[in-house]
Amino acid sequence: MSDLSTQLIHHPYTPPAGFATVQPAVHKASTILFPNVAALRSRDWKHKTGYTYGLHGTPTTFTLEERIATLEGGRFCTLVPSGLAAVVLVDMALLKAGDEVLIPDNAYGPNKAFAQAELASWGIGCQLYDAMNPADLAAKLNVKTRLVWLEAPGSITLEFPDLPALAAAVSAHNESSAQAHRLGTVTAIDNTWGAGLAFNAFALGADISVQALTKYPSGGADVLMGSVVTRREDLYHLMHFCHMRVGYGVSGNDAELVLRGLGSMALRYAAQDTAARQLAAWLLDQPQIETVLHPALPNSPGHAEWTRDCNGAACLFSAVFKPEFSPMQIDRFCDSLRLFRLGYSWAGPMSLCVPYDMPALRVAKPWPYQGGLVRFSVGLEAVADLQADIAQALESL
Numbered sequence: 301m302s303d304l305s306t307q308l309i310h311h312p313y314t315p316p317a318g319f320a321t322v323q324p325a326v327h328k329a330s331t332i333l334f335p336n337v338a339a340l341r342s343r344d345w346k347h348k349t350g351y352t353y354g355l356h357g358t359p360t361t362f363t364l365e366e367r368i369a370t371l372e373g374g375r376f377c378t379l380v381p382s383g384l385a386a387v388v389l390v391d392m393a394l395l396k397a398g399d400e401v402l403i404p405d406n407a408y409g410p411n412k413a414f415a416q417a418e419l420a421s422w423g424i425g426c427q428l429y430d431a432m433n434p435a436d437l438a439a440k441l442n443v444k445t446r447l448v449w450l451e452a453p454g455s456i457t458l459e460f461p462d463l464p465a466l467a468a469a470v471s472a473h474n475e476s477s478a479q480a481h482r483l484g485t486v487t488a489i490d491n492t493w494g495a496g497l498a499f500n501a502f503a504l505g506a507d508i509s510v511q512a513l514t515k516y517p518s519g520g521a522d523v524l525m526g527s528v529v530t531r532r533e534d535l536y537h538l539m540h541f542c543h544m545r546v547g548y549g550v551s552g553n554d555a556e557l558v559l560r561g562l563g564s565m566a567l568r569y570a571a572q573d574t575a576a577r578q579l580a581a582w583l584l585d586q587p588q589i590e591t592v593l594h595p596a597l598p599n600s601p602g603h604a605e606w607t608r609d610c611n612g613a614a615c616l617f618s619a620v621f622k623p624e625f626s627p628m629q630i631d632r633f634c635d636s637l638r639l640f641r642l643g644y645s646w647a648g649p650m651s652l653c654v655p656y657d658m659p660a661l662r663v664a665k666p667w668p669y670q671g672g673l674v675r676f677s678v679g680l681e682a683v684a685d686l687q688a689d690i691a692q693a694l695e696s697l
């Protein structure tokens with residue numbers, strides 16, 4: 301070992317013993333070294349009994365997986381590079397050509413888009429169902445249905461479904477179709493809104509829960525990551541093996557940012573919940589507004605189910621404007637906001653808003669309102685400032 305270039309690589313450094321810290325260390329690796337050929341040959345890729353290759357996990361990502369599983373009341377967690385990748389992993393792990401997936405009409409748009417483009421081209425069918433009508437789901441379940449997506453509340457429009465009733469429709473279908481398939485029809489929920497805090501997805505009947513860790517667990521608007529959690533070992537193995545085959549690794553630095561965010565997550569969730577409810581209730585009384593959609597508002601669809609099943613709400617509400625305001629005026633309203641900035645995603649420190657063209661986004665049931673819709677995501681600014689911001693933009697109408 302005479303050459304400096306060799307010494308730089310085979311350095312004798314070991315980290316200090318007795319260095320106890322609050323936050324876990326960031327471990328980063330593609331290569332993980334084996335002590336000898338026997339150890340390399342007997343490596344176990346499939347169970348988290350050791351480390352084999354960076355793509356399969358590091359002490360940092362295993363720690364985050366354990367915490368997310370604990371947060372959600374699940375047993376097993378698989379991390380993926382985004383919330384959308386979590387949805388896609390569940391689809392790819394469970395669905396084969398000839399199968400069918402059922403997705404709520406009000407689900408996160410890219411979930412539907414993946415089914416209608418990639419899954420369709422792989423010979424996998426998709427039906428959209430009305431999540432507010434469990435009978436509609438029951439009627440659409442059939443021998444090909446392998447996977448039913450749930451989402452609570454609906455994306456953008458925030459209707460809170462009767463999750464136990466939807467899960468019961470799938471259970472009844474599984475009992476009547478008498479082991480047509482080894483796994484039965486599986487339910488997976490997009491649990492980004494609840495974040496493991498507002499309700500326990502498994503207690504309400506989900507087999508799999510996915511989250512965009514991009515939102516609350518990170519909280520910083522600076523990380524993309526997703527998680528797939530389950531209590532069922534058979535489903536976990538399917539997710540985990542598919543995860544290895546598709547190469548969905550996450551970076552140690554990103555995992556560290558999420559681990560850092562987790563400590564303040566419950567406080568942020570509660571503060572943003574309180575602020576969003578105050579603003580939603582105030583906005584409902586403004587003369588330009590037809591209605592405000594937020595499950596804690598008694599007029600909002602699924603308020604009773606939300607009251608029964610949840611002990612909190614995320615930072616989102618949507619305002620439907622009176623029909624006399626043109627789409628151009630609503631765009632101007634959004635452009636007039638100074639604190640609510642235009643941008644996708646939510647649950648970060650900065651308040652955001654996006655106008656949506658709702659009629660174009662609904663298939664199973666027509667959208668009931670004429671006026672335009674703006675979705676607000678409330679950040680961590682002072683509520684009085686945010687209210688004043690919306691008030692001055694309403695005046696511009």
Ligand SMILES: *Cc1c(COP(=O)(O)O)cnc(C)c1O
Nearest residue numbers: 382383384408492512514524525
């Ligand atoms: C943001 C979001 C996702 C996707 O998360 P990304 O990390 O942005 O891919 C999925 N579902 C819901 C409900 C979301 O809000």
